[in-house]
Amino acid sequence: MCGIVAYVGDQQAAPILIKGLKRLEYRGYDSAGIAILDKQKNIKAYKKAGKVAALEALISNSDTEGNIGIGHTRWATHGEPNDVNAHPHFGQNKTLALVHNGIIENYAAIKAQLQAKGHHFESQTDTEVLTHLIEEIYENGQVSFDEAVRLALNQVHGAYAIVVISKKDPEMIVAARKGSPLVVGIGTNEFLLASDASPIIE
Numbered sequence: 001m002c003g004i005v006a007y008v009g010d011q012q013a014a015p016i017l018i019k020g021l022k023r024l025e026y027r028g029y030d031s032a033g034i035a036i037l038d039k040q041k042n043i044k045a046y047k048k049a050g051k052v053a054a055l056e057a058l059i060s061n062s063d064t065e066g067n068i069g070i071g072h073t074r075w076a077t078h079g080e081p082n083d084v085n086a087h088p089h090f091g092q093n094k095t096l097a098l099v100h101n102g103i104i105e106n107y108a109a110i111k112a113q114l115q116a117k118g119h120h121f122e123s124q125t126d127t128e129v130l131t132h133l134i135e136e137i138y139e140n141g142q143v144s145f146d147e148a149v150r151l152a153l154n155q156v157h158g159a160y161a162i163v164v165i166s167k168k169d170p171e172m173i174v175a176a177r178k179g180s181p182l183v184v185g186i187g188t189n190e191f192l193l194a195s196d197a198s199p200i201i202e
Helices: 013-023 052-059 107-116 126-140 145-153
Strands: 003-009 031-037 043-049 068-074 096-104 158-166 169-178 183-187 190-194
Touching (some): 031 052, 043 096
Antiparallel strands (some): 003 068, 003 190, 031 043, 158 169
16 A cells, blocks of 8 residues: 655655655555655656665665655556656656556556657556646646646546646645545644655654
C-alpha cells in the first residue's frame, strides 16, 4: 500500500519528507522518492528502488534545498519495482511532478491519446500518464493549475490520492482524493499532506 507525504512552508522540505516516509514504511512498499521545488523554480526528483534508507543515502550529497516538496513510497501495480517506475513522475515538459496512490483504470486509453499528440513516456506507470494529462491541460487549456488538475481527474476512472507541484506555481501544492485516504496538517506558516496522520503528528 503506497504512502504520500508533502510539505509547503518555511522549513526545508526534504528532511520532513524523509521523516514522513519512514513513518509510512509500515504500509509496505518497494521504492521511494521525493521531488523538491527550489527557489529557482526547478523541480529536482530523487527516486530509488528499495527502502527509504537507500533514498536517504542517495540524497545525502545532493542539493535538496527548497521549502516545497512531495514524497512517496510505492507498492508496484503498473510496472516493475525499479528507479524509473518509482514516484514522483514528471509531465512531458517537466513542469509538473506528481505522486499518486491508487489505480487509474483507463490509463491505457489516455496514454494512447497523449502519444498521438507526441507525448513520450519513460515508465510503465498509470501515474506518469496522469501527470502528462494534467500538464497537457494546464499548458494548452489556458486554465489555472488547480483547474487543470480538476479537469484531468474528470477524465480518469479509478481510485486515487494525488499531490502535484508545478514550476509555474512555485508556492502551491494541489491535492485531490477519491477512494484513497489523504489527510491535511496545518501548522504555523506551513501545510502538510499525508496518507495518514503518522507523518504529521509530532
